[in-house]
Amino acid sequence: MITGSTVALVTPMTAAGDICWQTLEQLIEFHVFNGTEGIVAAGTTGESATLSFEEHAQVIRFTVEKVAGRVPVIAGAGGNSTAEAIKLTKDAKQYGADAVLSVVPYYNKPTQKGLIAHFTAIADAVDIPILLYNVPGRTIVDMTVETVAVLAKHKNIVGIKDATGDVSRVQPTLEACGPDFAQLSGDDATSCEFLLAGGHGTVSVTANVSPKGMVEMVSAARQEDRDRAERFDQLLVPLHQKLFVEPNPIPVKWALNQMGLIPPGIRLPLTELDACFHEEVMQALKDSGVAG
Structure with a gap:
């Protein structure tokens, strides 16, 4: 089971929008x-929507190689086309990912029956652990x-x-799917309560800038120490x-750049954090102790 604090890792880019491989390696070592x-490569925070198929595969392969088995690597592999999601999932397995994160198909608004058919088709096509990703806000x-x-069956x-x-x-979800079905919070603001309610871990944007926290x-x-957990969460x-003052990953990439960890690059249609939010x-x- 995948548990604990997993980072939804950004994909560092130069000002021109090219992937910065040296910085990606440094981020992996930082984490x-x-x-x-755990590390999610080429997920939403990694700007998967604007990575080409080739770049997507390269990010996953590079991350797996540099992590070298020290922590699980979860590859973003979802799509609004089932055939595309299957291809990305096959690529992830080929390049050695430990699991994939497969998002609910976006834009085309499938029914619940369609979701079952979509994820079942992926799971039937590729023998790799699959984490469903439910993010109705997107x-x-x-x-x-x-x-x-x-689907848990x-x-x-x-x-x-x-x-x-x-x-x-x-x-x-615990009652319906059993204790061996991993529940990971994808909402940083409620992740502490999610874990105290019985969740197994997080896939976090905040972890990009405060991994130790x-x-x-x-x-x-996870130790059910509410007082201690709430102190850290505060x-x-x-x-x-x-x-999240602007759509993810705009603010977190700006923050990482200010911390000196990545170049300022982000790909259109996303743009750099508006100056009104800088302060x-x-x-x-x-306030969180990650910058002086």
């Missing part, structure tokens, strides 16, 4: 050194607990990243809030 327990469609329960579907922010789903919070929450709250994001970095 391994700071205790991050996909419009919300995958229900009942649909997750049907497939041997290759091993868990879910739940970015709904609805902590009340944890227990019904997220590891400490997740560890305390330090992270400014980041949970301000790293408050910087203040969040200071």
